[in-house]
Amino acid sequence: MSSIMGLYPAPFVAAMKARGIAWFATVTTAAEARAAERAGADAVVAQGAEAGGHRGSFEPGDAERAAVGLFALVPALADAVSVPVVATGGIADARGVAAALTLGASAVQIGTGFLRCPEAGIHPAWADALALAAPEDTLVTRAFSGRAGRSLANGYARAAAAPDAPAPAPYPVQRALTAPMRGAAQQAGDVQRMQAWAGQSARLAAAEPAGEVVRRCWDGARALLG
Structure with a gap:
């Protein structure tokens, strides 16, 4: 089982352990990693600032x-905890895999x-925009x-970041407020x-099958690592 945005309570962790279930805890700092290890996590997933999504x-602050x-x-966590570290964020080819393992x-x-x-099934307009996005074409937004x-820096995200834009509502209120817009955008391919x-x-x-991506990343990383 995995967790994000916090840790499971002790009784829940005990129930997992009793059933032989491994717990991978997503963390973003060394302090969070140490807290996850103390709470019983079997591995920590180090989410770098480059990562997409929440x-x-x-x-939250x-x-x-x-x-x-x-x-x-990654090296900070490797030094801070004794459990395995899984690296995520900005890794999309063999070079990133090899670097993280190193x-x-x-x-x-x-x-x-x-x-x-194709297995991801996202809207073609989103997929096409990813193919054109430079690193600086993304931003972290609460909008x-x-x-x-972290999202593509699209029209809505940029407008929401303007100095005169209203502050977003707290989660999950903002999610509900933007739901009609997001649904309409999917329908329109916008x-x-x-x-x-x-x-x-x-x-x-x-834009190729996931299995091919995995094989290319792993084979390439092994070649780079010798």
């Missing part, structure tokens, strides 16, 4: 303030790098749900209004 910060890049986070990760987790695969997440989550390595995502 930030996994335990405290820390999502922007404590945004740590993956390749600073820095102390035991495994990697790819997110945005799979979004253009879609009220919690911080990526400028979609909740188009994207990591900073979005442009590396390949």
Whole structure:
């Protein structure tokens, strides 16, 4: 089982352990990793600031303030905890896999790098926009749900970040407020209004079957690591 945006309570963890279920806890800082290990996590998933989608910060207010890049986070966590570290955020090809493993990760987790695969089933307009996105074409925004997440810097996200724009409502109120817009954007194929989550390595995502992506990343990483 995995967790994000916090930790499971002790009775729930005990029930997992009694059933032999491993717990992978998503963390964004060394302090969160240490707390997860103390709580009984079997591995920590180090989510770097490059990652697409919602930030996994335990405290919502820390999502922007404590945004740590993956390749600073991984070695810090490898030194801070004794459980395995899984690296995620900005990894979409063999180079990223090899780099993460070199820095102390035991495994990697790819997110945005799979979004253009046919199995993901995202809207073609979103998939096409990922193929064109430079790292700086994403931003962290609370405008879609009220919690911080990395998205394509589309028209709505940029407008919501303007100095004179109203502050987003708290989660999950903002999510409900934007639901009609997001639904209409999907129907119209309008990526400028979609909740188009994207990591900073979005442009590396390949439009090919997920199995091919996995094989290329792993075979390439093994070759790089010798």
